[in-house]
Amino acid sequence: MSERLAVRKTYxxxxxxxxxxxESGRSYVVxxxxxxxxxxxxRASRKDARDAVSAARKAFPGWSGATAxxxxxxxxxxxxxxxxxxxxxxxxxxxxxxxxxxxxxxxVDAAVDRLVWYAGWSDKIGAVLGSANPVAGPYxxxxxxxxxxxxxxxxxxxxxxxxxxxxxxxxxxTGNTCVVIAPERAPLPSITLAEVLATSDVPGGVVNILTxxxxxxxxxxxxxxxxxxxxxxxxxxxxxVTCEELAAENLKRVVRPPAAPVDWLADPGxxxxxxFLETKTVWHPIGT
Amino acid sequence: xxxxxxxxxxxxxxxxxxxxxxxxxxxWVEPQSEERHKTVNPATEExxxxxxxxxxxxVDRAVEAARKAFATWSAVPGSERAKYIFRIARIIQERSRELAVLExxxxxxxxxxxxxxxxxxxAAHFFYYAGWADKLSYAGFGxxxxxxxxxxxxxxxxxxxxxxxxxxxxxxxxxxxxxLKPAETTPLTALAFAEICRQADLxxxxxxxxxxxxxxxxxxxxxxxxxxxxxxxxxxVGRLIARSVAGSRKKLxxxxxxxxxxIVFEDAAVDQAVEGIVNGIxxxxxxxxxxxxxxxxxxxVAEEVxxxxxxxxxTLRMGDPLDKNTDIGAINSAAQLAKIRELSEAGESEGxxxxxxxxxxxxxxxxxxxxxxxxxxxxxxxxxxxxxxPVLSVLTFRTPAEAIEKANNTPxxxxxxxxxxxxxxxxxxxxxxxxxxxxxxxxxRFDPAxxxxxxxxxxxxxxxxxxxLEAYLAV
Numbered sequence: 001m002s003e004r005l006a007v008r009k010t011y012x013x014x015x016x017x018x019x020x021x022x023e024s025g026r027s028y029v030v031x032x033x034x035x036x037x038x039x040x041x042x043r044a045s046r047k048d049a050r051d052a053v054s055a056a057r058k059a060f061p062g063w064s065g066a067t068a069x070x071x072x073x074x075x076x077x078x079x080x081x082x083x084x085x086x087x088x089x090x091x092x093x094x095x096x097x098x099x100x101x102x103x104x105x106x107x108v109d110a111a112v113d114r115l116v117w118y119a120g121w122s123d124k125i126g127a128v129l130g131s132a133n134p135v136a137g138p139y140x141x142x143x144x145x146x147x148x149x150x151x152x153x154x155x156x157x158x159x160x161x162x163x164x165x166x167x168x169x170x171x172x173x174t175g176n177t178c179v180v181i182a183p184e185r186a187p188l189p190s191i192t193l194a195e196v197l198a199t200s201d202v203p204g205g206v207v208n209i210l211t212x213x214x215x216x217x218x219x220x221x222x223x224x225x226x227x228x229x230x231x232x233x234x235x236x237x238x239x240x241v242t243c244e245e246l247a248a249e250n251l252k253r254v255v256r257p258p259a260a261p262v263d264w265l266a267d268p269g270x271x272x273x274x275x276f277l278e279t280k281t282v283w284h285p286i287g288t
Numbered sequence: 289x290x291x292x293x294x295x296x297x298x299x300x301x302x303x304x305x306x307x308x309x310x311x312x313x314x315x316w317v318e319p320q321s322e323e324r325h326k327t328v329n330p331a332t333e334e335x336x337x338x339x340x341x342x343x344x345x346x347v348d349r350a351v352e353a354a355r356k357a358f359a360t361w362s363a364v365p366g367s368e369r370a371k372y373i374f375r376i377a378r379i380i381q382e383r384s385r386e387l388a389v390l391e392x393x394x395x396x397x398x399x400x401x402x403x404x405x406x407x408x409x410x411a412a413h414f415f416y417y418a419g420w421a422d423k424l425s426y427a428g429f430g431x432x433x434x435x436x437x438x439x440x441x442x443x444x445x446x447x448x449x450x451x452x453x454x455x456x457x458x459x460x461x462x463x464x465x466x467x468l469k470p471a472e473t474t475p476l477t478a479l480a481f482a483e484i485c486r487q488a489d490l491x492x493x494x495x496x497x498x499x500x501x502x503x504x505x506x507x508x509x510x511x512x513x514x515x516x517x518x519x520x521x522x523x524x525v526g527r528l529i530a531r532s533v534a535g536s537r538k539k540l541x542x543x544x545x546x547x548x549x550x551i552v553f554e555d556a557a558v559d560q561a562v563e564g565i566v567n568g569i570x571x572x573x574x575x576x577x578x579x580x581x582x583x584x585x586x587x588x589v590a591e592e593v594x595x596x597x598x599x600x601x602x603t604l605r606m607g608d609p610l611d612k613n614t615d616i617g618a619i620n621s622a623a624q625l626a627k628i629r630e631l632s633e634a635g636e637s638e639g640x641x642x643x644x645x646x647x648x649x650x651x652x653x654x655x656x657x658x659x660x661x662x663x664x665x666x667x668x669x670x671x672x673x674x675x676x677x678p679v680l681s682v683l684t685f686r687t688p689a690e691a692i693e694k695a696n697n698t699p700x701x702x703x704x705x706x707x708x709x710x711x712x713x714x715x716x717x718x719x720x721x722x723x724x725x726x727x728x729x730x731x732x733r734f735d736p737a738x739x740x741x742x743x744x745x746x747x748x749x750x751x752x753x754x755x756x757l758e759a760y761l762a763v
Binding site for chain 2 (some may be wrong): 133149250
């Protein structure tokens with residue numbers, strides 16, 4: 001009796017809640033850390049990047065207008081779904097990063113725990129960052145954080161799931177939508193994460209994930225006039241400079257690549273949330 | 289309109305030197321640059337003084353002085369730094385009349401505004417941030433937030449001393465040292481501030497003032513010895529600066545242009561709204577980045593609001609900035625006047641209807657009458673571009689959703705106004721406006737405790753309040 005032939009998975013892009021192939025028809029070979037063939041991944045083009053931005057823009061009013069409680073629940077739901085796929089993620093991480101099964105499991109656990117942590121921030125960040133300001137006059141004056149808009153994210157190359165969650169969760173928990181460029185060499189956990197997002201009540205377009213070459217796609221996003229911010233977490237130095245220069249065209253908020261390697265398992269603090277928040281201050285007279 | 293006898297504020301109180309050097313390391317120094325330019329009173333074109341346009345070598349010297357001073361200044365206990373800044377605030381209060389007159393002479397703004405708005409806010413800003421200097425560990429930026437180093441700061445000509453205060457007060461409170469470049473047309477109050485630093489015995493090099501134009505500013509923001517760049521000015525220059533710091537570790541905050549919508553709903557209190565519209569666009573000759581330059585008025589009350597607005601504008605007095613009765617002063621420069629004229633002509637040629645009240649224009653100086661355009665379409669240049677002058681573009685809307693759509697239809701996002709007597713409508717509108725400051729049933733209010741800054745292409749970072757500290761801390 002011959003061995004059963006495995007059904008291999010096709011990894012596609014994640015745009016507007018759907019899983020299209022690249023419109024360019026291009027794909028590239030993804031190998032394990034040992035060099036074995038794992039899958040073909042889509043190689044996203046400029047058109048895919050633009051489609052992803054318009055999906056993110058379309059999703060922004062609904063997602064930023066949802067209640068903080070609702071966004072928190074959705075992120076918690078992502079954590080639940082991720083936990084349910086623990087084995088699949090652990091296997092993909094082991095392949096991609098060449099770590100043992102136990103370590104891979106720990107990395108998945110860390111990602112789940114981080115999602116739970118961020119989920120809880122949705123209805124607390126406003127209380128921490130906002131303020132009632134004691135102005136010298138008869139005015140009510142209130143400052144509160146609001147999401148910046150559409151954020152383009154170059155995901156960090158290593159720590160493929162914890163790093164990915166570590167850059168996506170802080171962006172979306174406060175109401176932003178995003179276009180994420182998956183780590184080029186290890187994109188498979190990103191697409192599996194997309195499958196989790198697609199089944200976790202995250203509205204289509206809130207997170208869009210592109211696989212392919214960051215060097216090719218990131219400049220299109222950094223120069224896109226309907227993107228409000230770029231997170232260059234995973235950009236190499238040359239790409240980061242190119243993107244920062246392009247981002248100046250419409251004054252995007254820019255998070256530069258970290259000066260030292262980031263430990264995605266450590267307490268991240270609030271910086272990645274505050275980087276993509278605007279402070280709005282409302283005045284109103286007080287009187288009879 | 290009542291005839292008022294002239295009531296000019298005396299200018300004897302100010303002592304302007306015929307020329308100024310650069311203020312570096314606590315001293316007035318002779319520049320290496322040989323380029324000198326005159327600064328004039330825009331109301332009369334009279335030459336007030338001559339200033340240096342500092343070159344790269346001069347900027348280098350100033351940054352060097354600030355670098356050296358940083359080592360000691362950042363080690364001064366917060367409570368002692370606070371006392372220096374409190375001292376500065378007090379000296380400003382004591383010399384406020386002199387500074388107000390100087391500001392009006394060099395800038396052209398009415399003395400009523402420099403005396404009652406600019407100067408009180410300048411002193412209040414130093415007073416506010418002085419108090420933060422020894423309380424930074426309570427500000428929400430960690431237990432021991434550190435300063436960044438040397439701040440290179442470039443400020444505009446519309447609120448010369450106030451913008452200086454917004455830049456220098458938080459920088460010093462956080463333990464940074466400063467090289468500041470005032471605008472080339474309004475350097476005099478910054479140079480007076482240099483003297484105030486000496487009066488306060490501020491250690492040498494903590495504050496350095498280099499005068500000049502764009503090239504001086506460019507040399508400053510590009511200088512490798514600068515750790516922090518803060519700029520207030522046009523979006524165009526903001527873009528250049530953002531590009532120039534790419535790839536560096538310099539922290540950048542930008543407060544740029546605006547094209548604010550001032551939305552009047554049909555249930556608004558009309559008389560109050562008209563006062564707000566006037567204050568929104570004619571305050572400081574409209575030389576205000578957050579000016580309410582687009583009036584969006586609900587169609588059902590448009591006629592009533594515009595009639596009342598025109599009646600009110602006919603009572604504004606334009607003329608001598610030092611006259612205490614003056615409402616509208618001079619345009620700051622010939623270049624700015626040319627820009628306002630060019631855009632106003634574009635407004636007419638694109639089909640909007642232009643109106644100004646009868647308004648005698650002085651023979652000398654730079655003047656532009658309060659101007660209202662009606663029948664403005666969103667595609668018109670006067671509805672899209674920042675005019676930075678006393679020119680109001682009026683558009684109408686039918687539904688609240690249309691008002692928000694039009695208000696947000698701009699790459700800018702600095703400020704917005706909402707006029708309604710209905711609380712829920714006000715909060716609904718405020719939550720949907722993509723702008724950093726929303727004034728409801730008021731306009732153009734400022735306070736050191738209140739964060740100010742924009743969304744989108746109006747820049748990033750906040751000035752004022754607890755939020756304003758972040759720009760000057762390594763967080």
